[in-house]
Amino acid sequence: MDKQTRETPKGTKANTINNQGHPKNHGYKKGEKITKFLQSPQKKVEVRLIEFHQDSPIDPDDPSVTNVLDFIWAQAQARSWIPATTLNELGIVRRLLPAAKRAALSADPLMLEFQSDLRAEVVQPLKDGSYDIGPALVYIRSLGRNETMSMRNLSRKAAWLTAMVGFLRPSDMARIDLGQSVFLEPAPAIRLAMVAPKERRGGQRYVKSITLDKHDDPAICPVRALRAYYDRLGRPTTRHPHPIDPRISVTPLFRRITGKSDAPILATTISNNVREVMRHVRREPASLPVPKARALGATIAALAGTPIDDIVARGSWSSKEMFYHFYRISSSTMTNFSAITLDDTQREQTALCLIS
Numbered sequence: 001m002d003k004q005t006r007e008t009p010k011g012t013k014a015n016t017i018n019n020q021g022h023p024k025n026h027g028y029k030k031g032e033k034i035t036k037f038l039q040s041p042q043k044k045v046e047v048r049l050i051e052f053h054q055d056s057p058i059d060p061d062d063p064s065v066t067n068v069l070d071f072i073w074a075q076a077q078a079r080s081w082i083p084a085t086t087l088n089e090l091g092i093v094r095r096l097l098p099a100a101k102r103a104a105l106s107a108d109p110l111m112l113e114f115q116s117d118l119r120a121e122v123v124q125p126l127k128d129g130s131y132d133i134g135p136a137l138v139y140i141r142s143l144g145r146n147e148t149m150s151m152r153n154l155s156r157k158a159a160w161l162t163a164m165v166g167f168l169r170p171s172d173m174a175r176i177d178l179g180q181s182v183f184l185e186p187a188p189a190i191r192l193a194m195v196a197p198k199e200r201r202g203g204q205r206y207v208k209s210i211t212l213d214k215h216d217d218p219a220i221c222p223v224r225a226l227r228a229y230y231d232r233l234g235r236p237t238t239r240h241p242h243p244i245d246p247r248i249s250v251t252p253l254f255r256r257i258t259g260k261s262d263a264p265i266l267a268t269t270i271s272n273n274v275r276e277v278m279r280h281v282r283r284e285p286a287s288l289p290v291p292k293a294r295a296l297g298a299t300i301a302a303l304a305g306t307p308i309d310d311i312v313a314r315g316s317w318s319s320k321e322m323f324y325h326f327y328r329i330s331s332s333t334m335t336n337f338s339a340i341t342l343d344d345t346q347r348e349q350t351a352l353c354l355i356s
Helices: 041-054 065-079 083-095 099-107 109-121 134-142 151-166 222-233 267-278 293-303 308-315 320-327 337-341 344-351
Strands: 015-017 023-025 130-132 182-184 189-195 207-213 282-284
Touching: 065 083, 065 109, 083 099, 083 109, 099 109, 130 293, 134 151, 134 267, 151 207, 151 222, 151 267, 151 293, 182 222, 189 222, 207 222, 267 293, 293 308, 293 320, 308 320
Parallel strands: none
Antiparallel strands: 015 023, 130 282, 182 189, 189 207
């Protein structure tokens, strides 16, 4: 991506906020170029926030709720944002602020009213599409045996199967600690331990554990794929800082396949590996986006009749509502409601029901 540059006008306040929520001084002076800001949506918003502050006497470290909402509303009008996008951008702006200021803005009645009005305008997308993982499984089988396929393909296969069966995010897989994980024999099965995943328990970090069981077809068995991946890379000997908390060290499962193979790979690399397989999933209509493996795996399990409580527990969702609203990507079921509703044998029993 080409680097985009901007100049800060004379007299502009150079202070802004870093992505951990602490003040930082970029030291931008007239003639200096603002670079490396287009690496993420958060940085793009930060650039626009700096530009917005250039035309007004606003302290970027201590804006009022009105300042923030004025900025968001101006951006929404200029860019024709839909309500969902406006809410997302508002969240990014708040994450740029210090924690204390962020908490104060979140509790402000004006902010709460603004968010409530926006949420009332959000229309949830239709969930009537269908996804067929058959072509993805054909692709996986076409790669050959775990012991002979390329390490790049084995990395993609192992990551995709783990995400699909474990309902895991790429960030979850980047936090797997081999020191607390174990291959279980003779099943075979594997118990994976993820240190400090995204979700918390009682507001505290914890170690999440899930078990992957074998599949009767060796070509698509997640346990066999992970075992081959582990054996071919070799036993790691080095512990590395946790992706988000350097005070914690882990022995990563997903590692580089070239060079220093003990070194972990980023969650973005794991995500790309998963997506390489996921793009083989057939979507109907074709305009549907490529789904997340975590969401698709959980949706397929729900369609197959797996108790929702089991799905919610495995995916560590906070509630059934959270799963239904944000992660279940199809509203289809395996039940034939026409046959059940129009069954003659149900008439006598239904006639006895009192409807009030």
